[in-house]
Amino acid sequence: MQLNETEQRLAARLAELRTQRGWSLDDLATTTQISRASLSRIERGETSPTATLLNRLCAAYGLTMSRLLSEVEEGIDQLLTPSQQPVWCDKASGFVRRSVSPPATHFRAELVEAQLRPGLRIDYDAPPVHGLEQHIWLQEGGLTVTMDEQSWALQPGDCLRFHLTGRSAFAAHLTEGARYLLVVCKP
Numbered sequence: 001m002q003l004n005e006t007e008q009r010l011a012a013r014l015a016e017l018r019t020q021r022g023w024s025l026d027d028l029a030t031t032t033q034i035s036r037a038s039l040s041r042i043e044r045g046e047t048s049p050t051a052t053l054l055n056r057l058c059a060a061y062g063l064t065m066s067r068l069l070s071e072v073e074e075g076i077d078q079l080l081t082p083s084q085q086p087v088w089c090d091k092a093s094g095f096v097r098r099s100v101s102p103p104a105t106h107f108r109a110e111l112v113e114a115q116l117r118p119g120l121r122i123d124y125d126a127p128p129v130h131g132l133e134q135h136i137w138l139q140e141g142g143l144t145v146t147m148d149e150q151s152w153a154l155q156p157g158d159c160l161r162f163h164l165t166g167r168s169a170f171a172a173h174l175t176e177g178a179r180y181l182l183v184v185c186k187p
Contacts (some may be wrong), residue, residue: 005135
């Protein structure tokens with residue numbers, strides 16, 4: 001599979017993060033519960049990580065997914081037109097994530113547009129950063145958000161605000177899917 005330029009930079013950044021911490025692939029595999037072989041393929045740019053695997057890697061490195069993806073994007077503009085906004089797609093699940101906000105390390109909030117195809121469910125074992133404040137504003141379809149034992153069924157126009165502290169899942173409506181805006185507020 002041929003990865004695009006952004007995915008190649010992501011692979012290189014993930015390898016760099018592991019090396020900076022002095023971790024072996026075995027160390028990272030133990031921490032993330034991702035096989036050593038999968039980690040090796042991801043870092044060599046032979047495959048792109050799924051949303052779930054990328055979340056585990058972000059948790060290991062203490063980064064939000066938005067922060068990690070902004071680190072591999074080129075340029076730092078104050079204005080991004082839709083054609084300039086980086087899009088990342090989990091090809092395995094069809095999850096599409098658009099970084100609407102221009103990448104910047106000195107701002108605390110980021111705006112992301114996400115789309116889940118009908119019936120798609122993504123489970124995250126742990127938040128990338130404990131206590132991360134998020135706001136989800138559902139634009140189209142239906143979305144069920146579950147955190148630990150609590151669950152919310154969102155309809156278009158609904159907005160859910162929370163601090164992410166444990167396991168979570170995002171499940172799209174079975175026939176309509178879901179399109180939502182996500183505000184991520186870094187601590």
